[in-house]
Amino acid sequence: xxxxxxSRELVSRPRKTSRVCWIAAVAVVAICSVVATGLRGxxxxxxxxxxADQYTMIGLGLLFAGGILLFSRPRVWVTDTGVAVRNVIGSxxxxxxxxxxxxxxxxxxxxxxxxxxxxxxxxMAIQAVDKQYAVAGVKRLRAALADxxxx
Numbered sequence: 001x002x003x004x005x006x007s008r009e010l011v012s013r014p015r016k017t018s019r020v021c022w023i024a025a026v027a028v029v030a031i032c033s034v035v036a037t038g039l040r041g042x043x044x045x046x047x048x049x050x051x052a053d054q055y056t057m058i059g060l061g062l063l064f065a066g067g068i069l070l071f072s073r074p075r076v077w078v079t080d081t082g083v084a085v086r087n088v089i090g091s092x093x094x095x096x097x098x099x100x101x102x103x104x105x106x107x108x109x110x111x112x113x114x115x116x117x118x119x120x121x122x123x124m125a126i127q128a129v130d131k132q133y134a135v136a137g138v139k140r141l142r143a144a145l146a147d148x149x150x151x
Contacts, residue, residue: 008078011140012140014125024068025066025068028064030061032062033058037054070088073086073087082094083096083113085113085123096148100116102138102142108128109127110122
């Protein structure tokens, strides 16, 4: 699901969140690298820092940065047979037959797909902080659903 096939059309991905995540990830790696350069010599308590401690600190920064970048992962695609949703953790491929409606409840952080069995799937790719871009994404999803129902 990470690489969309040619039959998929990308509807939306988070814009502002992605930018913030990349900036935060770079900052975390930079801060951990600066802290790593300070890990030298002995401490007042008699502890000794080695090169391995420095590499570990940089490694932790990279690990934390990877965790932050997970929040830029969400995407939503329209396919011939349904909708594919990839969230921070997990993904769903839903046929059009089970999608009842596309909603963006007042005060919600992201859009939702309401399913025929009254279940709800969050669409984290369409986020309120993206404002008009989010509105356009919801409209495109609704249009795709309407096209499927009319066809």
